[in-house]
Amino acid sequence: MSDKALLTLLESAAGYALFEIVAFEEIGSLLEGNKDTVTDLKRFGRAVKLKAFSPFESAQVALENANAISEHAMSDALHNFLEMNLPKKAKKFQLGVIDPGLATAISDGLGVSCRSDDTIREIMRGCRLHLETFVKGLEGGAAAKAQLGLGHSYSRSKVKFNPARSDNMIIQSIALLDQMDKDLNTFAMRVREWYSWHFPELKDIVKDNIMFARAAAYIQDKGSICASGEGVEDKMPGLIEICGDEEIAKAVVAAAKTSMGMDCSPLDMVNIVNFTQRMVKLAEFRKNLSNYLTEKMSVVAPNLSALIGDTVAARLISKAGSLTNLAKAPASTVQILGAEKALFRALKTKGNTPKYGLIYHSTFIGRADAKNKGRISRYLANKCSIATRIDSFSDEPSRLYGEKLREQVEERLKFYETGAAPRRNVDVMEEVAKQLKTDGDDEEMADVETPKKKKKKDKKRKTDDEDSDEEMESPKKKSKSETPKSEKKTPKSEKKSAKKEKKSDKKSDKKKKKRKSSGGD
Structure with a gap:
């Protein structure tokens, strides 16, 4: 063990706890493989003392701190807790943290020397095991309840709802849609066979399964659409609405008058009608589910x-x-x-x-x-x-x-x-x-605000100003074009001309010297 004081940080569901190691000899036995020091409360209590404990104010605060720790970040609550309870001189102690990522964040944020090794893990195991003894108010299962509540809320926060990536809803919807297609087909066959004992001609006139079920639920007793007189409901308009064609509705009425089907008792008819109505509702739900799937696919x-x-x-x-x-x-x-x-x-x-x-x-x-x-x-x-x-x-x-x-x-x-x-x-x-x-x-x-419309006079003024600006710009362009090219000398051309002049001066000086030397001879 080093000569520096050793403090350990425990993150629990109830709050943050700071422990101080007071007996290094007892803790040193952990390195030798003696695990009894951790499990024995008396020996562990002599070696480790609780220095500070800061409970979370609410379950929401606990969840925020748990999310921060899972992302290896130091929350404001943890920063304030450590700043208040750690010694001022950072060189005289070490802070033990079980998570290496969090240890790095604390070291960068507070400038504290942190460590996370096997010894720290064993110490933290003992602190977590005997936390109810060290901290008053956590007796009677309060710590376990806090852990359970935080675990549920943390897991719930991880399963986030993302409307743009809710492909799980699509998977369930298409599975239900395929199953409903099979069920509707089976139910349609059952309705046709069941109701055909009473009205067998209807299945030859109405081919669609859903339309057949609606017609059977609406007609019920075939004698009701043939009856006429006062106090008798006229079912012809409703039948036309279901079939979608007046000719088909008239054919159904004509077939009902000469039907060869058996008569059903009121109890049997009630069961047939209940089943057909259930099938019609199931078909409507299937249609709504298909529309829902279309909308969901357009988003995902x-x-x-x-x-x-x-x-x-x-x-x-x-x-x-x-x-x-x-x-x-x-x-x-x-x-x-x-x-x-x-x-x-x-x-x-x-x-x-x-x-x-x-x-x-x-x-x-x-x-x-x-x-x-x-x-x-x-x-x-x-x-x-x-x-x-x-x-x-x-x-x-x-x-x-x-x-x-x-x-x-x-x-x-x-x-x-x-x-x-x-x-x-x-x-x-x-x-x-x-x-x-x-x-x-x-x-x-489109997001930019459109300016308000001005009066016609303002428009005329604008056009006049633009015309005057164009007239002013034209002579400027001419003056630029009238300037000779010789006047537009770049710095590079000036340097070249200066070099040429120097060379010509040197040549003239050499010629003069030669003439003088020839004259002296």
């Missing part, structure tokens, strides 16, 4: 949904697990996503691998010829990968990239059919970038 993955549609895009995200996982996957993985069984079967039997998975349900592959299905699926998977990465990693995604990528796939289909060369991907991306830039500039210009 607008480019991918614009490229291949909301349903196929949602299935791809669901299969990958999240939008980020789908963005990280290569285009070859996106191409066969959903066809894992066929892929592994082909690898096992050494056969042909599948050409497409979930993207087969997009309209592009169905429109392509048989020989071009594999080529267009590979191209479409490439564009899906680009659109997914734009949606996942851009701050403000828009549908422009998805729409342009869709146009590229259309051009590729035409290329396979007619041979017309499609545009290059670089040119298309540059076009979208320019369009987004112009849209952003237009929005900035």
Whole structure:
């Protein structure tokens, strides 16, 4: 152990505690592997003393400090606590902190020498174990309750709601949508079979399952639409509204008059009607869920949904697990996503691998010829990968990239059919970038306040002033053009001319000397 005093910082759910090591001999036994010093309260109490404790004012303050510690940052509460209770001379002590990242933050913020090693961890284990004994008011399970409450609030804060990245809602929605399609199909078959015992002709007239269920729930007893007279409800207008066609409604009424179905008791009819009404409500919920999925996809993955549609895009995200996982996957993985069984079967039997998975349900592959299905699926998977990465990693995604990528796939289909060369991907991306830039500039210009309209006299004055300014500028330009080029000498040209003059002077001096020497001879 060093000669410096040793203090340890304990971060608990109840508050911050500062302990002082008073018996280094007892603590020194920790280095030798003797763990009884920590678990024995008497021996640990002789070695460690509580110097200060600062409880958190509320659960919100505790959560803020826990978040700061998890990010290896020193909060204001911790800064004030250490500043008040640590000795003024930093050279005479060391502060033990269990988290090395927090130790670095404290050392940088307060200039204190910090350490975090195995000895500090053992001391902190003992402090945490005997905290209820050191601090009054934490007896009777108060510390455990504080830890439980802080744990719940901390975990809740980590699971944050992000409307732009709520792909989990898309995964659950598309799974529920697929399940509801199966259930509605099963229920429709059951309604047709059940109600056909009473009115068998209706299933031949009304083909749509949901329309059949609505008509059955509205008609109930087939004799009610044939009855006439005072006090009898006329069901013809409601039947026309359900069927959407007056001719179909008249055919239903005519079939009811000559129906060969059996009569049902009131109790049986009540059960049939209840089931059909339940199915109609389920169909309405399915429609609302589909609209919800469309809106959610326009926020989370607008480019991918614009490229291949909301349903196929949602299935791809669901299969990958999240939008980020789908963005990280290569285009070859996106191409066969959903066809894992066929892929592994082909690898096992050494056969042909599948050409497409979930993207087969997009309209592009169905429109392509048989020989071009594999080529267009590979191209479409490439564009899906680009659109997914734009949606996942851009701050403000828009549908422009998805729409342009869709146009590229259309051009590729035409290329396979007619041979017309499609545009290059670089040119298309540059076009979208320019369009987004112009849209952003237009929005900035719209945000600027437009000045108020002035009177016509002011406009005339402006035009007169502009004309006068133009007249004043024209002679200036002429005067500039009239100046000779010889007058416009740059500094470099002046230097060159000066050097030439010096050389000529030297040559003339040499000639004079030669003449003098020849005359003397």
